[in-house]
Amino acid sequence: MTLGRNDLLGLEGMSAEEINLILDTADSFKEISERPVKKVPALRGKTVVNLFFEPSTRTRTSFELAEKRLSADTVNISASTSSVKKGETLRDTAENIQAMKIDLIVMRHSAAGAPHFLAGLLDAAVVNAGDGCHEHPTQGLLDIFTLREKLGDLRGKRIVIVGDVAHSRVARSDVFGLTTLGAEVVLCAPPTMIPRDIERFGVQVETNLKRAIEGADAINVLRIQLERQKVNLFPSSLEYNEVYGITAESLAWATPECLIMHPGPMNRGVEISQEVADSDRAVILDQVTNGVAVRMAVLYLICGVGQKEGLIEEEVQSAPEENREAV
Amino acid sequence: MEAISKLRDVCDYAIANIKVVDPENERIFPGCVGVEGGKIAFVEEGLPEFGDKTVYDGGGLHLSPGFVDIHVHLREPGYEHKETIHTGTVAAASGGFTSVACMPNTSPAIDNKSVVDFILRKAKLSGFAKVYPVAAATVGREGERLTEIGRLVSAGAVAVSDDGAPVSTAQMVRRVLEYASRFDIPLIEHCEDPSTSAGGVMNEGFYSTKLGLPSVPAFSEELCLARDLIVLNAVKSKLHVAHVSTRGAVNRIREAKENGLPVTAETAPHYISLEEKDLETYDTNFRVNPPLRSAEDREAIIEGLKDGTLDCIASDHAPHAQEEKQVEFEYAPPGMIGLETTFSVVLTHLVEPRHLALPQALALITYKAAQALGIPGGTLRKGDAADLVLFDPTVTWIVSSDGFYSKSRNSPYIGRKLSGRVLHTILDGTPVVPSEAAL
Numbered sequence: 001m002t003l004g005r006n007d008l009l010g011l012e013g014m015s016a017e018e019i020n021l022i023l024d025t026a027d028s029f030k031e032i033s034e035r036p037v038k039k040v041p042a043l044r045g046k047t048v049v050n051l052f053f054e055p056s057t058r059t060r061t062s063f064e065l066a067e068k069r070l071s072a073d074t075v076n077i078s079a080s081t082s083s084v085k086k087g088e089t090l091r092d093t094a095e096n097i098q099a100m101k102i103d104l105i106v107m108r109h110s111a112a113g114a115p116h117f118l119a120g121l122l123d124a125a126v127v128n129a130g131d132g133c134h135e136h137p138t139q140g141l142l143d144i145f146t147l148r149e150k151l152g153d154l155r156g157k158r159i160v161i162v163g164d165v166a167h168s169r170v171a172r173s174d175v176f177g178l179t180t181l182g183a184e185v186v187l188c189a190p191p192t193m194i195p196r197d198i199e200r201f202g203v204q205v206e207t208n209l210k211r212a213i214e215g216a217d218a219i220n221v222l223r224i225q226l227e228r229q230k231v232n233l234f235p236s237s238l239e240y241n242e243v244y245g246i247t248a249e250s251l252a253w254a255t256p257e258c259l260i261m262h263p264g265p266m267n268r269g270v271e272i273s274q275e276v277a278d279s280d281r282a283v284i285l286d287q288v289t290n291g292v293a294v295r296m297a298v299l300y301l302i303c304g305v306g307q308k309e310g311l312i313e314e315e316v317q318s319a320p321e322e323n324r325e326a327v
Numbered sequence: 328m329e330a331i332s333k334l335r336d337v338c339d340y341a342i343a344n345i346k347v348v349d350p351e352n353e354r355i356f357p358g359c360v361g362v363e364g365g366k367i368a369f370v371e372e373g374l375p376e377f378g379d380k381t382v383y384d385g386g387g388l389h390l391s392p393g394f395v396d397i398h399v400h401l402r403e404p405g406y407e408h409k410e411t412i413h414t415g416t417v418a419a420a421s422g423g424f425t426s427v428a429c430m431p432n433t434s435p436a437i438d439n440k441s442v443v444d445f446i447l448r449k450a451k452l453s454g455f456a457k458v459y460p461v462a463a464a465t466v467g468r469e470g471e472r473l474t475e476i477g478r479l480v481s482a483g484a485v486a487v488s489d490d491g492a493p494v495s496t497a498q499m500v501r502r503v504l505e506y507a508s509r510f511d512i513p514l515i516e517h518c519e520d521p522s523t524s525a526g527g528v529m530n531e532g533f534y535s536t537k538l539g540l541p542s543v544p545a546f547s548e549e550l551c552l553a554r555d556l557i558v559l560n561a562v563k564s565k566l567h568v569a570h571v572s573t574r575g576a577v578n579r580i581r582e583a584k585e586n587g588l589p590v591t592a593e594t595a596p597h598y599i600s601l602e603e604k605d606l607e608t609y610d611t612n613f614r615v616n617p618p619l620r621s622a623e624d625r626e627a628i629i630e631g632l633k634d635g636t637l638d639c640i641a642s643d644h645a646p647h648a649q650e651e652k653q654v655e656f657e658y659a660p661p662g663m664i665g666l667e668t669t670f671s672v673v674l675t676h677l678v679e680p681r682h683l684a685l686p687q688a689l690a691l692i693t694y695k696a697a698q699a700l701g702i703p704g705g706t707l708r709k710g711d712a713a714d715l716v717l718f719d720p721t722v723t724w725i726v727s728s729d730g731f732y733s734k735s736r737n738s739p740y741i742g743r744k745l746s747g748r749v750l751h752t753i754l755d756g757t758p759v760v761p762s763e764a765a766l
């Protein structure tokens with residue numbers, strides 16, 4: 001089976017089969033990162049450009065490691081969106097990069113739809129590494145991968161997303177992906193941070209944290225942007241912590257096995273307490289580990305090499321004996 | 328219709344074998360039109376005796392008064408890379424418009440007599456359509472000081488507006504309405520409450536949630552309109568509401584009219600034909616202000632046109648250069664061109680679905696539009712300027728980006744099929760043929 005698309009722009013509209021293909025492929029790749037020699041030749045000869053219009057050390061590093069572990073040639077370009085106003089347009093930047101014969105662009109951009117615009121212009125494949133408040137599909141996939149790893153089949157599992165859903169691309173990708181896989185998704189935030197008509201995506205909205213996390217199998221705690229205070233989405237971080245913070249006290253409302261996720265970077269003491277972040281329930285570092293595997297899977301499938309049957313098996317056979325079982 | 332292109336050499340003639348659409352009298356009948364000295368000499372049923380007059384065979388086409396568009400951005404002076412008075416009026420002629428009112432958000436703004444003079448002179452030189460300048464209500468459209476409305480009106484301005492934005496404050500709305508009443512011209516308001524619209528690029532709702540774009544709630548339009556209507560109630564001057572896009576605004580205008588307030592209103596072709604869900608591809612040609620709204624809003628707009636709450640349709644023709652639009656959605660300037668598609672959109676979205684009969688639909692882009700601004704045009708009375716349009720309502724066409732006379736190409740209808748095509752536009756008795764324009 002192959003991914004029926006040339007780009008990964010979002011999880012919206014992606015079928016359960018496609019999501020599962022990526023996750024299954026990521027399962028195979030996760031093992032590679034455990035090896036002493038963390039490299040396979042899957043994307044040898046392919047050139048990938050990481051085009052980041054917003055600073056993001058984590059996502060960029062994760063992509064870069066994924067590319068390197070697949071033996072792709074990678075280039076990082078950090079551009080500032082402010083240069084768009086006075087200097088080169090996205091179109092020109094992209095066309096220039098393409099003229100250098102690259103195979104894939106991983107783009108982070110502060111404007112929603114920017115990767116869609118890019119994908120319409122270029123022959124090269126485009127992977128969205130976060131566009132404005134729209135989607136962050138690889139984050140969504142790594143969240144789902146982590147949940148699947150810990151909880152198994154996600155059908156009927158109660159997954160709560162707490163935080164500024166209105167401005168969160170992570171929340172949107174999680175919502176699209178998790179609802180497709182049959183999870184029960186609950187969004188919890190102050191009413192100022194709940195976007196209009198989000199219920200129409202088949203999720204529940206619960207502004208009361210206690211009611212939201214009762215019976216939860218996992219809570220994804222979103223990073224709160226402190227500057228949102230300036231536009232009165234919430235009055236203070238102290239109040240946010242008291243009403244929406246995931247702390248040992250609030251967590252008592254959830255089941256004892258409830259997992260805690262966070263896309264990072266964390267504001268410890270605001271949306272999540274130190275104690276919870278460092279607890280056994282937290283799978284925050286697993287998310288980071290899984291992020292590399294999921295991105296390897298996405299790059300591998302998008303670059304089309306997945307179409308060559310058996311390539312993964314071939315890589316795996318060359319793996320050390322003890323790792324074979326994991327695949 | 329072969330002979331029509333020779334009409335330039337003719338002063339007195341008639342066009343026969345046509346279906347006359349007379350919006351003012353809500354009639355459509357087989358007949359003929361006589362033109363003398365650039366004016367309508369007669370409009371008659373059937374085929375009377377013409378004596379020694381030249382008679383042109385209309386080939387069964389429909390003939391209507393030339394269309395009137397009371398909200399057009401011609402962009403000159405200041406933004407000639409988007410449009411000029413020349414290219415804009417050629418586009419108008421191509422779309423069947425013989426009269427257009429141009430909005431003041433040029434650079435400099437139309438806030439002094441010399442800019443009005445300049446526009447009128449340029450329009451006359453081009454000769455493709457009659458241009459009626461709308462002057463700024465406040466100097467530089469900055470909302471601080473009244474423009475010299477009296478001098479602007481005597482130079483030829485037909486209304487005032489700070490379009491692009493609403494008039495700054497309630498007090499300024501009051502002063503503009505009061506002062507303008509002396510000159511019997513309307514204030515055209517672009518209704519948008521800036522505190523709730525700031526930063527938004529699309530309508531707030533399910534689709535903005537889905538697309539993750541910054542949004543403007545529908546009530547932003549209604550808030551500003553409510554302010555203006557409250558002031559209007561106290562001042563009793565003329566208020567014209569531009570590009571109405573929401574159900575809430577339609578309801579408020581309906582109520583205001585029932586209460587006898589002197590308010591008129593227009594909507595734009597895109598609010599009867601497009602919706603917020605059209606933004607799903609992030610195509611910047613669909614970015615417009617006010618933004619495309621919900622299906623419910625679109626229904627309410629059509630209802631408002633049917634019951635007369637909304638007086639007319641104006642294109643809000645807003646050209647932008649391709650390089651300005653070929654950017655990320657939220658960086659693209661709002662606006663779409665409309666002069667060359669408005670008639671076909673009206674036919675496709677109002678007449679074909681039988682919301683309105685042809686004469687009633689054309690009333691919205693002829694005499695009712697002219698009446699809202701108090702300018703001539705849009706009627707077929709004896710002695711009126713012979714501003715006429717001949718069209719075929721049965722032709723369908725696919726809008727193509729190569730097919731525009733406008734200098735810009737930012738049309739959301741590119742690739743879509745529309746019905747009805749303008750074939751000839753006659754201005755003061757003379758055919759204006761866009762292809763003959765020295766572009």
Ligand SMILES: [Zn+2]
Pocket residue numbers: 490491492517569570616617
């Ligand atoms: Zn406007």
Ligand SMILES: [Zn+2]
Pocket residue numbers: 398400430490491643645
């Ligand atoms: Zn306008």
